[in-house]
Amino acid sequence: MDYIEFFKNDRFATEAGITLSEVRPGYAKAKLKINEHHLNAGNVVQGGALFTLADLTIAAAANANGRLAFSIQSDIRFLESATIGETLIAEAQEILLHKTICHYKANITTENGRLIAVCDGICYRK
Template identity: 55%
Template sequence: MTAQEFFKNDRFATNAGVELIEIKEGYSKARLVITAEHLNAGGRTQGGVLFTLADLALAAAANSHGVLAFSLSSTITFLRSSGPGDVLYAEARERYIGRTTGYYQIDVTNQEGKLIATFESSVFRKGDKITFSLPQTSSDSGCPGHS
């Protein structure tokens, strides 16, 4: 099973349209095209949508070592709004990995590379093994400034 197939089992993120486009040890990148279904009453992207995008990127990066990890705490800071037609990317980077915990920072950017939100999370590494294959990474994300 590939990492992409494994994370499609995250039904909430998958149903929201989040797509895992890159994963390697300690790193992942996810993408979401914003549609009318993602908007709040003010016509901008609803905050929970941004959290879901960042959370899937976190899950992929934190579980990329083949050890089941769960979020202990997550914080998101919204910096700029987005709306219909925007393509958002969440790029997760591992900043610390220990035997039982890890720490990750995720940047959410738009198709122009502008920072939309920052997300930080600590995880608990349960120790249970999970099995999926990490694909060859591609530097072509289809968007300038998003390699």
């Protein structure tokens, strides 16, 4: 299955401007160019935009193992602010894969490698 094409059906992430660039079992990479509509009242990227970027990346990595997987718990830590014009890159890596549960860690960085956020996600595999 082409998971990049499959996740274009994630309408919320697609409308937010997130694009997947690489997906394989246990790993995914996506990017988001920060525009004005991604900013909060303090003129930095809104936490929900960061979470959506991490969430989609984790979902792609989990589903690429060949079984439908849904998030059941996520935890995100916002470490730095990002601003308009920056492109953010999320990479999700598998930490644990069991029959029904899997765990991933996603790092969100700027293109020059500055760490913006870290997200852990646990998914249920159907």
